[in-house]
Amino acid sequence: xxxxxxxxxxxxxxxAEADTPLLWVIRDEIGLTGTKFGCGAALCGACxxxxxxxxxxxxxxxxxxxxxxxxxxxxxxxxxxxHPLQKAWIAHDVPQCGYCQSGxxxxxxxxxxxxxxxxxxxxxxxxxxxxxRCGTYARIKAAIKTAAAEMRGARSQA
Amino acid sequence: MSTTTTTRGGLSRRGFLQTSAxxxxxxxxxxxxxxxxxxxLAAGTIHTPNAWVHIxxxxxxxxxxxxxxxxxxxxxxxxxxxxxxLNVDLRTVQVxxxxxxxxxxxxxxxxxxxxxxxxxxxxxxxxxVAGAQVREMLVSAAAARWNVDPATLTAANGKVTGPGGKxxxxxxxxxxxxxxxxxxxPPLKDPSKFAIVGxxxxxxxxxxxxxxxxxxxxxxxxxxMLYASIEQCPVIGGKVDSFDGAAAKAMPGVVDVVQxxxxxxxxxxxxxxxxxxxxxxxxxxxxxxxxxxxxAQMAESNRDAATKSKVIVIKxxxxxxxxxxxxxxxxxxxxxxxxxSHAPLEPMNxxxxxxxxxxxxxxxxxxxxGAEGVVAATLGxxxxxxxxxxxxxxxxxxxxxxxxxIAQAALVSKAVGKPVKVLWTREDDMTHDFYxxxxxxxxxxxxxxxxxxxxxxxxxxSQSVTQRAFGLPAxxxxxxxxxxxxxxxxIAASKHDLVIHDAGMRVGYxxxxxxxxxxxxxxxxxxxxxxxxxxxxxKYRLALLDGQPRFANVLRMASEKSGWATPxxxxxxxxALMEGYDxxxxxxxxxxxxxxxxxxxxxxxxxxxxxxxxPDTVEAQIQSSIVFGLTxxxxxxxxxxxxxxxxxxxxxxxxxxxxxxxxxDITLVQSSEKPGGIGEPATALIGPAVANAVFAAxxxxxxxxxxxxxxxxxx
Numbered sequence: 001x002x003x004x005x006x007x008x009x010x011x012x013x014x015x016a017e018a019d020t021p022l023l024w025v026i027r028d029e030i031g032l033t034g035t036k037f038g039c040g041a042a043l044c045g046a047c048x049x050x051x052x053x054x055x056x057x058x059x060x061x062x063x064x065x066x067x068x069x070x071x072x073x074x075x076x077x078x079x080x081x082x083h084p085l086q087k088a089w090i091a092h093d094v095p096q097c098g099y100c101q102s103g104x105x106x107x108x109x110x111x112x113x114x115x116x117x118x119x120x121x122x123x124x125x126x127x128x129x130x131x132x133r134c135g136t137y138a139r140i141k142a143a144i145k146t147a148a149a150e151m152r153g154a155r156s157q158a
Numbered sequence: 159m160s161t162t163t164t165t166r167g168g169l170s171r172r173g174f175l176q177t178s179a180x181x182x183x184x185x186x187x188x189x190x191x192x193x194x195x196x197x198x199l200a201a202g203t204i205h206t207p208n209a210w211v212h213i214x215x216x217x218x219x220x221x222x223x224x225x226x227x228x229x230x231x232x233x234x235x236x237x238x239x240x241x242x243x244l245n246v247d248l249r250t251v252q253v254x255x256x257x258x259x260x261x262x263x264x265x266x267x268x269x270x271x272x273x274x275x276x277x278x279x280x281x282x283x284x285x286x287v288a289g290a291q292v293r294e295m296l297v298s299a300a301a302a303r304w305n306v307d308p309a310t311l312t313a314a315n316g317k318v319t320g321p322g323g324k325x326x327x328x329x330x331x332x333x334x335x336x337x338x339x340x341x342x343x344p345p346l347k348d349p350s351k352f353a354i355v356g357x358x359x360x361x362x363x364x365x366x367x368x369x370x371x372x373x374x375x376x377x378x379x380x381x382x383m384l385y386a387s388i389e390q391c392p393v394i395g396g397k398v399d400s401f402d403g404a405a406a407k408a409m410p411g412v413v414d415v416v417q418x419x420x421x422x423x424x425x426x427x428x429x430x431x432x433x434x435x436x437x438x439x440x441x442x443x444x445x446x447x448x449x450x451x452x453x454a455q456m457a458e459s460n461r462d463a464a465t466k467s468k469v470i471v472i473k474x475x476x477x478x479x480x481x482x483x484x485x486x487x488x489x490x491x492x493x494x495x496x497x498x499s500h501a502p503l504e505p506m507n508x509x510x511x512x513x514x515x516x517x518x519x520x521x522x523x524x525x526x527x528g529a530e531g532v533v534a535a536t537l538g539x540x541x542x543x544x545x546x547x548x549x550x551x552x553x554x555x556x557x558x559x560x561x562x563x564i565a566q567a568a569l570v571s572k573a574v575g576k577p578v579k580v581l582w583t584r585e586d587d588m589t590h591d592f593y594x595x596x597x598x599x600x601x602x603x604x605x606x607x608x609x610x611x612x613x614x615x616x617x618x619x620s621q622s623v624t625q626r627a628f629g630l631p632a633x634x635x636x637x638x639x640x641x642x643x644x645x646x647x648x649i650a651a652s653k654h655d656l657v658i659h660d661a662g663m664r665v666g667y668x669x670x671x672x673x674x675x676x677x678x679x680x681x682x683x684x685x686x687x688x689x690x691x692x693x694x695x696x697k698y699r700l701a702l703l704d705g706q707p708r709f710a711n712v713l714r715m716a717s718e719k720s721g722w723a724t725p726x727x728x729x730x731x732x733x734a735l736m737e738g739y740d741x742x743x744x745x746x747x748x749x750x751x752x753x754x755x756x757x758x759x760x761x762x763x764x765x766x767x768x769x770x771x772x773p774d775t776v777e778a779q780i781q782s783s784i785v786f787g788l789t790x791x792x793x794x795x796x797x798x799x800x801x802x803x804x805x806x807x808x809x810x811x812x813x814x815x816x817x818x819x820x821x822x823d824i825t826l827v828q829s830s831e832k833p834g835g836i837g838e839p840a841t842a843l844i845g846p847a848v849a850n851a852v853f854a855a856x857x858x859x860x861x862x863x864x865x866x867x868x869x870x871x872x873x
């Protein structure tokens with residue numbers, strides 16, 4: 001028994017039991033450790049990944065729920081940090097301990113995928129499920145705006 | 159206070175297990191450093207008394223950080239100090255974390271510890287001297303090679319150059335330089351010449367933290383590694399009486415079930431298998447003396463101790479009784495703080511491989527020397543057989559000064575003879591913390607006819623972390639408990655007392671430690687005195703700050719920056735002032751009351767911390783501390799019933815979220831004073847600033863945290 005789905009564009013057949021949370025399949029079986037474990041109860045957002053483009057908490061998503069679907073993790077962003085969000089995170093030096101930042105980036109990416117000009121309220125609404133114990137919220141908000149501006153610029157040039 | 163620093167160093171050193179310098183054991187950090195280790199750098203390393211600087215033949219420069227990176231930016235600020243004197247571009251250097259070693263001891267704490275906002279204060283001289291030593295050795299090596307006067311040579315941009323176009327890279331000189339004696343007192347740059355230190359500098363660790371490659375403890379993987387989930391006694395301090403692991407052992411992937419003193423570990427091929435099988439354990443506990451503990455009982459015993467237990471004098475000045483009798487008005491107030499959990503976002507974990515008389519331990523720790531010591535003590539091994547490697551820490555805040563989870567990993571790995579990663583759940587983490595102690599602060603002041611305080615009594619009753627962690631003898635002043643106890647205000651007669659009382663819960667150092675209770679009390683109380691005197695809180699404080707220019711300056715500046723003199727409709731402001739970690743700080747919180755609780759809109763901070771290494775990181779630490787301190791002030795409370803912690807996850811132990819975070823306006827005072835610490839102080843000051851703003855808004859004095867609607871309504 002295995003579960004077939006795609007991770008960052010690659011097809012995988014996961015051997016874990018169907019009720020295993022996606023988080024642990026991604027981390028321990030597939031070996032992508034950028035997605036983090038924070039609470040195990042969908043309260044902190046550290047484990048945020050995309051399933052078919054929607055942000056979900058992978059600690060509360062059983063493997064069976066992603067059969068045949070497309071999962072994207074922090075590793076789907078370029079390793080050389082060229083995504084507008086990664087560039088903005090570096091420009092604002094957002095991370096402190098950095099542990100929550102994969103989840104923060106995935107929530108931000110989901111927001112910007114459908115809203116290239118988010119207001120403060122839009123950002124609050126999209127990001128308040130992600131806890132940062134180091135309190136980097138002000139920089140996250142600024143970085144999202146910077147990335148959004150770049151993405152708008154890129155689109156208008158295209 | 160320099161005397162406090164001395165005492166801390168002295169008492170800290172006593173309790174630590176002796177360690178010898180271990181050559182090797184560092185762990186590479188960051189994606190670009192994969193495979194790099196201190197062992198691999200042995201050849202060509204220039205070893206100074208305080209740091210290792212490795213310069214490879216290809217001129218790659220590797221600097222060793224003696225402090226753990228837990229978000230505070232030391233993997234950038236520590237190399238900045240070395241790079242400044244070595245005259246190299248910071249972007250060309252790599253950073254590795256130090257293994258346990260005498261040369262890495264934090265002089266302010268007497269052990270190899272990351273904490274107490276000490277990293278820059280400890281390293282400020284040391285690492286610049288180390289960089290200068292290496293620079294001088296490279297110049298001497300070049301002078302000898304070219305047979306010229308070293309004074310004619312320049313070391314800059316990774317090269318030594320001299321007359322007649324002579325030039326050699328540091329890499330070409332490193333092997334020769336490593337053989338030279340280390341100069342004791344190399345010349346240091348005048349700060350006016352600094353090219354790196356004091357400049358806003360991008361963190362070296364950020365790139366690895368935005369693409370998922372930064373390695374935390376939870377990410378460590380060793381060949382053949384197993385995973386362990388541990389059922390710990392629900393009452394901290396309790397022991398396993400007996401257990402039945404048969405059902406757990408029969409579950410998929412389970413390799414073994416291991417009894418530990420305080421719990422039962424299920425070891426399996428994956429974390430999820432271990433976690434699931436753990437639920438199938440049946441454990442009988444000997445819950446021990448903590449099994450009846452309740453929050454109410456702890457608070458009551460603390461209050462009882464405040465009147466009955468022995469008093470330790472922190473500071474006594476003048477005849478308080480006489481001055482109090484002469485006062486026109488007496489102001490009295492009590493302030494209380496609850497237990498708190500550290501709640502770093504990365505739950506406790508460590509990976510161990512104990513085999514063939516050797517132990518390898520990899521994970522997130524603030525205390526490498528302690529990690530080595532606890533493994534030595536737990537397994538009966540010699541330090542030279544133990545290797546400690548430090549990963550990135552997914553938050554520390556004091557929790558990772560503790561060694562409980564490291565000992566667990568060592569024991570489980572030894573029992574199964576394989577590499578094992580022990581990983582706690584959030585519930586494990588929150589219910590088995592070393593909690594910020596409860597505190598009761600009792601203050602009394604006598605005011606003269608003008609409303610000026612002429613007499614003051616201050617008593618803090620709380621639990622000593624230092625007694626538990628480092629064996630501080632009973633009835634001895636715990637210097638950490640006296641932090642911020644003595645406020646800067648001129649009062650002719652005053653007495654400051656400490657009562658140490660063990661309320662029965664395991665306690666630990668929590669960000670800003672006792673600044674939290676003492677600054678909350680002092681800064682709320684001086685506001686109460688100002689109100690009793692019918693005076694403006696800023697003006698009242700300023701009048702008591704003669705001869706305290708750094709305090710007066712940050713207070714004046716915060717007043718101006720916040721628009722203190724210009725009210726905003728619907729908003730109320732509160733101010734607070736403190737020195738902590740050699741940093742002088744004033745904060746103004748601007749709030750409105752909504753649904754009976756304060757909503758904090760804006761916080762204005764002015765900080766004078768002397769010379770700064772990386773001002774951007776300084777600001778980040780203040781931003782961080784405000785959110786951390788507000789989380790405690792508005793939401794934070796750990797409660798106990800029948801010895802069990804009642805808050806088990808972020809639903810009942812709320813952490814501040816983005817939509818609740820205020821605008822934070824920071825001004826840093828330019829100063830040539832010696833550096834102060836900045837990882838913690840702002841944490842302690844935001845609570846009283848908000849409490850004073852609540853008073854301004856409602857006329858109610860909220861004297862206990864958290865500031866919930868119930869607490870404020872009943873104030």
